[in-house]
Amino acid sequence: MSEATAPSLLRTARIDDVAACLRAVERDDAAAVPVLDERDKAALAEAAAKLTYKRAKPQVNEGEKAVYQDFWLTRDIPAGSVLEHCRDAVEALVNAALRRLDPAPCPPVTFHETVAQWYEPTTCGISPHRDPKTFRYLVALLVMRGDGDFYIVDDRRGSNPRHIPAPEGSLLLMRQPGFGAEDRHPFHTLRTVYSDRLILTFRHDSRRDA
Ligand SMILES: O=C(O)CCC(=O)C(=O)O
C-alpha cells in the first residue's frame, strides 16, 4: 500500500496520555491508555479476524514452571496490511511519549515482534509467567476487540494480584528488563476473558538490536 493510501490510525491517541501511562508503568509495572477510536477498532478487528490462527500449546514447561494457555495466535501479519501500519503507528506513539520523559526510562523501542492473539471466553487466558528477558524495555498489548482481566502478580502462584484495566481500544504497556531497571521483570496473567478478545502484542527483541 502506498503512503498516500495508508490508513491513518491512532488519530485520537494523545502523546501526553501515553507519557503519563509510562510514568504509571515505572510505578506499577503495567498500565493502559485508550488509543483506538471506533473506526480504528473496526478496521483492525476486521483485519485480525481474517488471519489464520494456530492454537497456542495448552501447556509450556513442566512442574513449578508450567504455564497454561488458552488462546490462538499467529505471527503471519500480511506486509502492507492495516495491522502492520498499526505496529508502526504504536511504535511511533510510544517513542514520542518516551521523548517527553526526562530522564527517559529506556532508549527508543523497535517492535521487532508482532503477534496477533485471539482469546475465546475462558477462565484462564494465560497463567502467571514472565516474558523472556531477551524482550527488553516494554511489551505493548493493543486490545482491538473484547475484554479480559489482566493482572500483575508477584509469582507463579499469582500472589498479590494487581488488576490493570485494559478495555477494548486500549494500549497496555508492561515493563521488561531495561525499562528504568534491569531487575524489574514482572509476572503477569490474563484470567477471565468475557468476550472474544483480539490483541496485537508488540515486543522489542534485543537479539535483533544492531
Ligand atoms: O493477552 C494478554 O493480556 C497477555 C498475554 C501474555 O502475557 C503473553 O502472551 O505473553
Ligand SMILES: [Fe+2]
Ligand atoms: Fe506475557
